[in-house]
Amino acid sequence: MAVAHCMVHQIPPRNFTLPCMLLNETFLSPFSAGVVESSSALRKEHEASETKPPLLMNEESFLCCLWSDNNIDCSLYRASMQARKFIPSEISISASQEIDSNWNIECWIKGKLDLLVCSLRFLKLYLRASLKVNLLYAVSELSVGDVSTSSLKGPVTVAECDCRAYDRCECCVPSLGLNYTYILWLKVMVGVTPLWSPLMSVRPIDIVKPEPPVNLHLEMTEKGQVKICWSDPVLMPYPLRYEVKISANSGQNGWQGVHVALETSLAIDSTLFDSSYLVQVRCRNHHGPGFWSDWSTPYSLNLGAEVLYFPPKILTSVGSNVSFHCIYKNKTKIVVSKKIVWWLNLAEEIPESQYTLVNDRVSKVTLFNLKATKPRGSFFYNALYCCHQNRECHHRYAELYVVDVNINITCETDGYLTKMTCRWAVNPNTLLLGSSLQLRYHRSRIYCSDFPSTSPKSEVKECHLQKNHSYECTFQPIFLVSGYTMWIEFKHLLGTLESSPTCVVPADVVKPLPPSNVKAEITRNVGLLNVSWTNPVFTNNDLKFQIQYAVNRKEIAWELYEVSNASTRSAVIKVQKLCVEYVVQVRCRELDGWGYWSNWSRSAYTLVKDIRAPLQGPEFWRIIVEDPARRQKNVTLLWKPLTKNHSLCSVSRYVIKHQTSGNTTWSEYVANGTTCSFPWTEHTHTVTVLAMNSIGVSSVNFNLTLSQQMSTVNVVRSLSAYPVNSTCVILIWTLSPRIYGITSFVIEWKNLNKEEDMKWVRVPPNITKYYIYDHFILIEKYQFSLYPVFAGGVGKSRATDQFTKVEYENENNASLYMVLPIVISTSGLLLGALLVLHQRMKKLFWEDVPNPKNCSWAQGVNFQKRIDVL
Numbered sequence: 001m002a003v004a005h006c007m008v009h010q011i012p013p014r015n016f017t018l019p020c021m022l023l024n025e026t027f028l029s030p031f032s033a034g035v036v037e038s039s040s041a042l043r044k045e046h047e048a049s050e051t052k053p054p055l056l057m058n059e060e061s062f063l064c065c066l067w068s069d070n071n072i073d074c075s076l077y078r079a080s081m082q083a084r085k086f087i088p089s090e091i092s093i094s095a096s097q098e099i100d101s102n103w104n105i106e107c108w109i110k111g112k113l114d115l116l117v118c119s120l121r122f123l124k125l126y127l128r129a130s131l132k133v134n135l136l137y138a139v140s141e142l143s144v145g146d147v148s149t150s151s152l153k154g155p156v157t158v159a160e161c162d163c164r165a166y167d168r169c170e171c172c173v174p175s176l177g178l179n180y181t182y183i184l185w186l187k188v189m190v191g192v193t194p195l196w197s198p199l200m201s202v203r204p205i206d207i208v209k210p211e212p213p214v215n216l217h218l219e220m221t222e223k224g225q226v227k228i229c230w231s232d233p234v235l236m237p238y239p240l241r242y243e244v245k246i247s248a249n250s251g252q253n254g255w256q257g258v259h260v261a262l263e264t265s266l267a268i269d270s271t272l273f274d275s276s277y278l279v280q281v282r283c284r285n286h287h288g289p290g291f292w293s294d295w296s297t298p299y300s301l302n303l304g305a306e307v308l309y310f311p312p313k314i315l316t317s318v319g320s321n322v323s324f325h326c327i328y329k330n331k332t333k334i335v336v337s338k339k340i341v342w343w344l345n346l347a348e349e350i351p352e353s354q355y356t357l358v359n360d361r362v363s364k365v366t367l368f369n370l371k372a373t374k375p376r377g378s379f380f381y382n383a384l385y386c387c388h389q390n391r392e393c394h395h396r397y398a399e400l401y402v403v404d405v406n407i408n409i410t411c412e413t414d415g416y417l418t419k420m421t422c423r424w425a426v427n428p429n430t431l432l433l434g435s436s437l438q439l440r441y442h443r444s445r446i447y448c449s450d451f452p453s454t455s456p457k458s459e460v461k462e463c464h465l466q467k468n469h470s471y472e473c474t475f476q477p478i479f480l481v482s483g484y485t486m487w488i489e490f491k492h493l494l495g496t497l498e499s500s501p502t503c504v505v506p507a508d509v510v511k512p513l514p515p516s517n518v519k520a521e522i523t524r525n526v527g528l529l530n531v532s533w534t535n536p537v538f539t540n541n542d543l544k545f546q547i548q549y550a551v552n553r554k555e556i557a558w559e560l561y562e563v564s565n566a567s568t569r570s571a572v573i574k575v576q577k578l579c580v581e582y583v584v585q586v587r588c589r590e591l592d593g594w595g596y597w598s599n600w601s602r603s604a605y606t607l608v609k610d611i612r613a614p615l616q617g618p619e620f621w622r623i624i625v626e627d628p629a630r631r632q633k634n635v636t637l638l639w640k641p642l643t644k645n646h647s648l649c650s651v652s653r654y655v656i657k658h659q660t661s662g663n664t665t666w667s668e669y670v671a672n673g674t675t676c677s678f679p680w681t682e683h684t685h686t687v688t689v690l691a692m693n694s695i696g697v698s699s700v701n702f703n704l705t706l707s708q709q710m711s712t713v714n715v716v717r718s719l720s721a722y723p724v725n726s727t728c729v730i731l732i733w734t735l736s737p738r739i740y741g742i743t744s745f746v747i748e749w750k751n752l753n754k755e756e757d758m759k760w761v762r763v764p765p766n767i768t769k770y771y772i773y774d775h776f777i778l779i780e781k782y783q784f785s786l787y788p789v790f791a792g793g794v795g796k797s798r799a800t801d802q803f804t805k806v807e808y809e810n811e812n813n814a815s816l817y818m819v820l821p822i823v824i825s826t827s828g829l830l831l832g833a834l835l836v837l838h839q840r841m842k843k844l845f846w847e848d849v850p851n852p853k854n855c856s857w858a859q860g861v862n863f864q865k866r867i868d869v870l
Helices: 270-274 805-847 863-869
Strands: 005-010 016-019 021-024 061-067 072-078 085-089 102-109 115-122 131-140 157-162 168-174 181-190 193-196 200-202 214-220 226-231 240-247 255-261 265-268 278-285 307-310 313-317 322-330 340-344 355-357 363-367 382-388 398-403 410-413 420-425 436-444 459-461 470-475 483-492 495-498 502-504 516-522 529-534 543-551 559-563 570-573 582-590 620-627 632-639 653-660 665-670 675-680 684-692 702-707 716-725 728-735 742-751 759-763 769-773 782-790 798-800
Touching (some): 005 061, 131 168, 226 278, 255 265, 307 382, 313 322, 313 495, 322 340, 322 398, 529 543, 529 582, 653 675, 716 798, 728 782, 742 769, 759 769
Parallel strands (some): 005 085, 005 200, 313 398
Antiparallel strands (some): 061 072, 102 115, 115 168, 131 157, 131 181, 157 168, 240 278, 307 322, 355 363, 382 398, 420 470, 436 483, 543 582, 728 769, 742 759, 742 782
């Protein structure tokens, strides 16, 4: 009868037997109903058919079979025919049916999960001659119960099989996915005889044969228990279970036992270390079907237990305390724990007070208040050695990594109250290779707790590395009164460390905008620096301010002024210099100390203007030139420009006041210049020069009286000029013994070899020596003149045009010539006094010498020798 399904053999995770059908073109299956083009049945004779069926070359063809316990019927089918549903089943036929054409098959997925391998074993070796095997397969994402023959439409993939082995063939199919369904069938050509297999199905995940475990090694627990550990060779998509086989050495027969483990470790008895035991491990799928892996490479417990540390590596933070445990085996015998000592980097023995005896085999050491590990080349750890007390150490060591995670996180909220920027920095030289840093945070609804702590609900904030090895993170938008608790998480293969959490409320770390509309001026008459400004937006009135000001020049030296009154928006500062341009900046912050100082405001500049009238008029002098033709003298006044500190701050013009002996007075003005000329016609002529600016005229001024009578008064007896070097000349003078009312002296000098202006300087009346600083050419001729100035006029001058170098040196050495004889005579007297004192001491000594006959301590003493010593 006709059926609408095909049975598919499910490949199990073990070997199985599969029949191969010999095709017969002339026999039609009774259930084909005209649809099936040919049928096949099992034949007893291998030589029954020698012709090649024409349908064998169509790769879309396959056998659609039905079977029972004692019979199997298959017909040749094509995917383009009416679709039939696949029915998963297992083949079960009587052994009497065509055993010669049965194959022993085993399929598995290799441990790397990338290859499906099917191994075909010949049950009759004569079939190997002229053998060619192809494995055809199609892949579906559906389970085998949901797949029909229509899934085999189109090109079917063919995998050639390698039959070079003596008794088997091996077919390899790339694994596309562990959870896909593979539909497979075999086409075998033995010479010209075709043999086809029924359809097979498999999910690769059900027939995985893992790779054997690797990296077998011993570890120790904190309590001193020893365990054998291993690693999975590749990451498996499901949990594994393990079998651990412990065998005795070659001198003992058989295996000690097999243990089942669900983790990658198994606790073992430490007494096994004393013998040469071997350990092997294998694995398979814990819950589903699959193959056992091969046994791992044998691991010797005797070789692996020379020294064990727990933990073998520690990652910790600065300031923490850590402990290490150790089992030490000296050749074949475990060293008792009381004979174990600990060394750090094989350079520093750790004090015995830090040891703890866990038991008779396990020693423990504790290190306190650890400091950060300093990198040494490519090593970022300290090596901790467990040694015998005779200083015998094994080359294995425990590794101690100490990282400084005391990272300071600072945050500031911008002046517009829209975002908060947090910054933190680390030293890149202290970071472990393969480590990573990230900022984690969590936000509370309002304010911070008294004791901030980390939270499992934290989030990672993206931070960007800056040029100075710091990181910057931006929170936007922000909640001004929420508490942001944040910390730095240090991740490494050895573990994770965290910095101390800190909590920040954005409203408490505001950096305000700088003040605006800053203005600065020097007040008139008072002469103070007046600064005013406007408070920034988004702030309250509870602010404090700082003002920095300086004279505006190339190199600015700022001075800082604190504004004490918080409610004010201006300040007055006393400055030293009034006639210079000042540059001023202002900044602000919250009055209660929270938050940050704002940036400095834009600079404001003062204008240089007159503050008050000049403090004094200029110093001046005169040059008198005889005019014989007119029988008069012409006077030219010379004065030096006022400094800004005296003019406060400028001079618009100078006022020259004249007064003659006939009480005639007049004034004249000089706007641009420092000279003024007039004729001297009266016996006495008094001149005063005043300075004037926009405020007024100077109140303190210098007067000079020109008197023909006083010009003949000669009070300067001598004048000498002594050159010191090319920039200094000393002028020394002597006066007449009579006392006159001299108010000052005026010194004139000029180079007689060059046409240059005369120079002058006014000096006090109570000195007789003055240092003139100028540029002098000592081989040229200079004229120096000294004028005594009286209240009633200028006296007669004394002049010299020669340098008197020798006389000045003699004058300097005169005191030396007087002192030297005194020093010599005093030294002689002192020497004589010492000699006299010595003689008197000798005389006194002999007078006080005791009689040796009457004094026991003096017997045997050579007093003459003692005197010679004296």
